[in-house]
Amino acid sequence: xxxxxxxxxxxxxxxxxxxxxxxPLFSILWPTLFPEGFSLNAYTSFFTDEYYIEILIRTIRIAxxxxxxxxxxxxxxxxxxxxxxxxxxxxLIAVSIFPMLTNSVVRSFAWINILGKNGxxxxxxxxxxxIDQPIGMLYTEFSVLIGTIYLFLPLMIMTLVGxxxxxxxxxxxxxxxxxANKLKAFIKxxxxxxxPGILTxxxxxxxxxxxxxxxxxxxxxxKSLVLATLIYQRAMTLNDWSGAGVIAAVMIIITLVVMKVxxxxxxxxxxxGEVDA
Amino acid sequence: xxxxxxxxxxxxxxxxxxxLEGLNLQIKEGELVSLLGPSGCGKTTTLRVxxxxxxxxxxxxxxxxxxxxxxxxxxxxFGIVFQSYALFPHLTVKENVAFGLKMRKMxxxxxxxxxxxxxxxxxxSEYKDRLPKxxxxxxRQRVALARALVIEPKLLLLDEPLSNLDAKLxxxxxxEIKRLQKKLGITTIFVTHDQEECFSISDRVAVMNxxxxxxxxxxxxxxxxPNTEFVARFIGFENFISVHKQADGTxxxxxxxxxxxxxxxxxxxxxxxxxxxxxxxxxxxxxxVSGIIQVRTFLGKSYQYEVSxxxxxxxxxxxxxxxxxxxxxxxxxxxxxxxxxx
Numbered sequence: 001x002x003x004x005x006x007x008x009x010x011x012x013x014x015x016x017x018x019x020x021x022x023x024p025l026f027s028i029l030w031p032t033l034f035p036e037g038f039s040l041n042a043y044t045s046f047f048t049d050e051y052y053i054e055i056l057i058r059t060i061r062i063a064x065x066x067x068x069x070x071x072x073x074x075x076x077x078x079x080x081x082x083x084x085x086x087x088x089x090x091x092l093i094a095v096s097i098f099p100m101l102t103n104s105v106v107r108s109f110a111w112i113n114i115l116g117k118n119g120x121x122x123x124x125x126x127x128x129x130x131i132d133q134p135i136g137m138l139y140t141e142f143s144v145l146i147g148t149i150y151l152f153l154p155l156m157i158m159t160l161v162g163x164x165x166x167x168x169x170x171x172x173x174x175x176x177x178x179x180a181n182k183l184k185a186f187i188k189x190x191x192x193x194x195x196p197g198i199l200t201x202x203x204x205x206x207x208x209x210x211x212x213x214x215x216x217x218x219x220x221x222x223k224s225l226v227l228a229t230l231i232y233q234r235a236m237t238l239n240d241w242s243g244a245g246v247i248a249a250v251m252i253i254i255t256l257v258v259m260k261v262x263x264x265x266x267x268x269x270x271x272x273g274e275v276d277a
Numbered sequence: 278x279x280x281x282x283x284x285x286x287x288x289x290x291x292x293x294x295x296x297l298e299g300l301n302l303q304i305k306e307g308e309l310v311s312l313l314g315p316s317g318c319g320k321t322t323t324l325r326v327x328x329x330x331x332x333x334x335x336x337x338x339x340x341x342x343x344x345x346x347x348x349x350x351x352x353x354x355f356g357i358v359f360q361s362y363a364l365f366p367h368l369t370v371k372e373n374v375a376f377g378l379k380m381r382k383m384x385x386x387x388x389x390x391x392x393x394x395x396x397x398x399x400x401x402s403e404y405k406d407r408l409p410k411x412x413x414x415x416x417r418q419r420v421a422l423a424r425a426l427v428i429e430p431k432l433l434l435l436d437e438p439l440s441n442l443d444a445k446l447x448x449x450x451x452x453e454i455k456r457l458q459k460k461l462g463i464t465t466i467f468v469t470h471d472q473e474e475c476f477s478i479s480d481r482v483a484v485m486n487x488x489x490x491x492x493x494x495x496x497x498x499x500x501x502x503p504n505t506e507f508v509a510r511f512i513g514f515e516n517f518i519s520v521h522k523q524a525d526g527t528x529x530x531x532x533x534x535x536x537x538x539x540x541x542x543x544x545x546x547x548x549x550x551x552x553x554x555x556x557x558x559x560x561x562x563x564x565x566v567s568g569i570i571q572v573r574t575f576l577g578k579s580y581q582y583e584v585s586x587x588x589x590x591x592x593x594x595x596x597x598x599x600x601x602x603x604x605x606x607x608x609x610x611x612x613x614x615x616x617x618x619x
Binding site: 168170171173174175176177178179180181182184185188189192193 | 328330349350351352353354355356357359361363364365366367376377380381424425428
C-alpha cells in the first residue's frame with residue numbers, strides 16, 4: 001500500500017464538502033463582490049441604509065440578549081442537574097431537551113397561543129381585570145426573544161451539564177471546608193471552571209439565534225425583521241439575490257468575529273487554556 | 278476531657294440501614310488518630326460526619342466542649358485533605374493556599390505573609406505560581422495539606438491522602454505529615470485502609486468494622502494484642518485455631534495443648550502471625566504441632582510455607598537460614614508469648 005493511499009479515503013468527504021458546502025456558498029457570495037468586475041457597492045449600500053442597520057442591530061441585540069438570558073437561566077439549572085444522581089439526571093435532561101423534540105414551527109405556534117391577542121396571558125389578565133385591552137406582545141422583538149430563548153435554552157443546558165459533570169464534587173466540599181458557603185463556593189469554584197462550557201454554549205446560542213429563521217418569521221412577522229427573515233424577503237419576494245448574498249456574508253462575518261472574540265476571552269478568563277469553542 | 282468527642286453517632290443514608298451504629302470516639306488534643314478498616318466499614322463516613330458533609334441521625338459531636346453537630350461545614354474551621362486532593366485547577370498554588378484566608382476576609386498583607394510562611398513550611402515556595410496540573414502527585418498532595426493547614430484549623434481531617442501516591446513517595450509524605458502535625462500541634466483524624474501506614478503515623482488507632490469501632494488503642498497494643506478476630510485478621514494474623522479451655526488454664530485443640538499468657542472464655546480461637554511460628558528440629562509436646570509442607574512461596578527475604586497439620590493448615594514464614602521442600606515434614610512451635618487469644 002502506497003503512502004498516499006490513506007488520503008484517498010478522505011476523497012469522498014472532501015468532494016462532498018466542496019460540492020455541497022463550498023460551491024453553493026461561493027455562488028451566493030461571489031456575485032456580491034464581483035457583479036461585473038470587483039466592487040464593494042453592494043456592501044456600502046447595505047451599511048449606509050438606515051433600515052438595514054436597524055435590522056442588523058436588532059438581530060445582534062436579540063442574539064446577544066438571548067445568549068445572556070440563556071447563560072443566566074442555564075447555569076443554575078445545569079448545575080442542579082449535574083449534581084443529581086444518575087436516575088434524576090436522566091429524567092431532568094429528558095425534560096429539558098423535550099422542547100427540542102418538536103418542530104420549531106410547532107413550538108412557535110405554541111408561543112402564538114400564549115402571547116397572542118386571544119392568547120393565554122391576555123385572556124387571563126383581562127379575566128382578572130388587570131387590563132381592559134389586550135396587550136400587543138406578539139410580533140414584537142419581545143416575542144422573538146422569548147421564542148429564541150425557549151428554542152436555545154436546552155442547547156445551553158446540555159452544553160453546561162457536560163462541562164459541569166466534570167467538576168468533582170470534592171472541589172465544592174473543599175471550598176466549603178475552607179470557609180465558603182455554598183453560594184460563594186459556587187461563584188469561586190464552579191463558575192470559573194464552567195467558563196469553557198458557558199462560552200461554548202454562548203457561541204451556540206448566539207449563532208443559532210442570529211441565523212434562526214422560523215421563530216422570528218412566525219413570532220416577529222414583518223414588523224420585527226431580523227437578518228434571516230430579511231434575506232428571505234430580499235431573495236424570494238424581491239428577487240434580489242445579490243442583496244441577500246450581502247446579508248448572508250454579513251451574518252457569516254459576525255458569527256466568525258463573535259467566535260474569535262469569545263475564544264480570546266476564554267483564553268484570558270481560563271488560565272488553563274483548554275477551551276476550544 | 279476529650280478534645281474531640283463523638284457520642285453515639287448513628288448515620289443512615291437510606292433511613293433504614295445504619296452505616297454508623299452508635300459510634301463513640303474520644304480524641305485528646307494534639308493527637309493523631311487513624312481510622313483503619315476495609316472499604317465500607319464506615320471510616321470515611323465517620324470523617325464526613327466530623328467534617329459536616331453528612332447529617333447524623335442521632336448522636337452528638339463535640340470539639341473542645343462545643344457542640345458541632347449542627348454547625349455548617351463552612352463555619353467549622355476544619356482543614357480537610359481529600360484523596361483526590363481537590364485542588365482548584367484554575368488557581369495557582371499560591372491562590373489555592375490563600376483561598377481559605379480570602380474567605381475569612383483577611384487583608385492582603387496578612388494573607389500574603391501567612392501563605393508565604395505555609396508554602397515555606399511545606400517546601401512549596403518555588404512552585405507558588407504553578408497551576409496544579411503542572412505539578413506531580415506528591416507536590417499536589419503538599420499543596421492540599423498547605424491549603425488545609427493555613428487556616429489554622431481546629432481539626433485536620435485526612436481522607437486516604439496517600440493512596441494516589443507511589444510506594445516511595447507515600448513513606449516520605451507520611452513522615453512529612455507526621456512532622457507537620459507535631460510541629461503545629463493540630464489534632465488530626467487520618468482515614469486509611471493501609472495498616473502499615475496507619476501504625477507508622479498514629480498516636481492511636483481505631484479499627485473499624487461494620488459501622489462500629491472494634492478496637493481503639495495505641496498502634497503497639499493493637500499490633501500485639503488484637504481484641505477480636507476481625508482486628509487480628511486485618512492487621513496480619515493469619516492462623517486461627519479453634520480451641521477450648523482446660524481445667525489448668527491451657528487451651529486444647531484436639532490432642533494438642535497450647536499454653537497462653539492470657540486466658541479468656543472457654544471456647545476461643547488462638548491466633549499467631551506467620552512470622553512468629555518457630556520451625557524446630559524435634560517435635561514439642563507443649564505448644565507444638567507437626568505437619569507436611571503443602572505449598573512453598575518465595576517472599577524475598579525468606580520462604581513462606583503452608584503446612585497441613587491435624588489442627589488445620591498453618592501459614593509459617595521461614596527464617597531464611599534453612600530452606601525446606603514441599604512434601605517435607607515440619608515440626609512447629611507456637612511460642613506462648615506470641616499467641617493471641619480472640
